[in-house]
Amino acid sequence: MKYAFYPGCVARGGAPELYDSALAVMERLGIEHVELTKAACTGAGVLQEKNLKMGDILNVRTFAMAEQMGLPIMVLCSTCQGVMSQANHRVKRDPEYLAEINKHLAAEGLEYKGTTSIKHLLWALIEDIGLDKLKETFTRELTGMNMAPFYGCYMVRPTEALEFKANPTRETSIEDLIESVGGTVTDFAGKTACCGFPILFINQANSMKMVANHTGTAKDLGADAMVTPCPLCHLNLDGYQPKARKQVRGDKADLPVIHVPQLIGLAMGMSEKVLGLQKHIVSTKEIVRMAEAAPAKV
């Protein structure tokens, strides 16, 4: 498989370990990619608050670039996935609006016909590669590791734009991945809730309550780690966990929040360093130890 690769701002900024671990895993799987270095930010739904059309134009520009290459887009971020899916959904059902947007893109010689699909690495692995094929690359069985899923809003809503009906596995994608590496799912109600990141700079008290509730609840239920396909959720749930847990629950940050490719990399036997696990704010030492002690896959 080959993809037009759109890593997103955060994987190239505040969460570099996501970019590195994704590349390591993709290489091991033989997934080819061409990085869309000319593409702009999706707007993350924030730019859209000021100017929805501007956001749609930026995203359609990216879709047109991938379309020219004849490749589907692969993203690493729930928010990129959701914002792009919503923009694609809007223009594909409204040809007049798309024509209007294409007018703006003409100066760059771009025109979008509406054929690009957008897939998060997590979805691509399940839908295009298949979990059975993925499992063949694993060298460890991560039994005894309890992991709580945390999706990120944009990866689960709105279900129409995300095409959940046509792709029912998307609803349980993280759980299915956790089970495929041999881990146990720690299910909890907050897994599809907001992590608090979008209001971090607007209403920090509320944001901290969300971080403390989600990480604290998952820990109380026995989770050793939380797994997320969203680097924005990661920034908040990992980076602000010490402050949130102290402020809201009066306890300590004790739940590592790992990226999807880091979990896969651990099952593939990759080292802490290759996966950038030492770059987390909440210590990942214990889960690295658990992975290293895990039985070899037969």
Add this chain to the structure above:
Amino acid sequence: MPETTPTTMHVKLKIKRFDPAEAGGKTWWQEYEVDVHPDSTVLDSLIEVREQNDGTLALRCACRASICGSCGMKVNGSAKLVCKTRVVDVAPNGEQLTIEPMGNQHVVKDLVISLDSFFSQINRVEPFLQPSFVPEQGEYTASNDSMENLLTSMNCIMCGCCVSDCTVLEVDANFIGPAALAKAWRFTEDPRDSKRDERLKNLNDEDGGMWDCTRCMKCVEVCPKGVAPMDRIMELREAAIEAGNTNTSGYRHTESFYNSVKKNGRLDETRLAIDSAGWTNIPRLLDLAPIGIAAMRKGKLPPLMPHKSEDHKKVKDLYKSVEDEA
């Protein structure tokens, strides 16, 4: 033997009960099984439980046709009008259904919640038309187009599903909530209303106002009438900015994001944090410092000078062509 269509369907329910008459209120889970017609809704099944199995089960319903908004409840964790929810759609293989009262609202008994907090949120937005004059005779008319624009929000039946699943209300009871904000939008967009600017300013300035929404889209997903409250909240923000309300972190955050992409083609995370706090807001800026230091120590502080996307000048040209058009 020709296949025959089954005449009944077996439904398994696990219901969260609450009895306020017990000291301090007693909460427990209770399981029921009933046989109903295969086309039944979740509400039909609950009524069957009440009429055949357990007359003490309290639930509220009226129209049974998703018009009155009385029967909002959580089905498998998400708020729904149970009269509009067919059992086969939520339990296609006869799975047990989990039924709870709606969230973020006071439970009176079992599946019945009090609407007091819902209506006090609605009342905060002065949910009535405030025209600048009264026509001397006849009706106060408005164009068809302007009214059609309001239909999304006017479809609201005040069932409370959006409030039930709002992730902000879960941590902050002071948030005005999705239903009230969608209602407020209905009046700011009504050409007959004379208080548009005041309404926008109040919702912009007040604690728990329009900027506290996290954009999680739960309200969009659970609304049974297509009101899409969050989309209305985004339109309120856009209108508030256009009307000159620039005194909030929310505004600075949006503006910084917009300009960062304009300048770099990408997001400048460090700048976004500082802009949102406000360059002169020393306590807020100091508050960011420890996080920055912790990130730096782990080798992951976002670059102080942002990477630019290749061709970022073309992004700037695009911004110009869109802004010129406006």
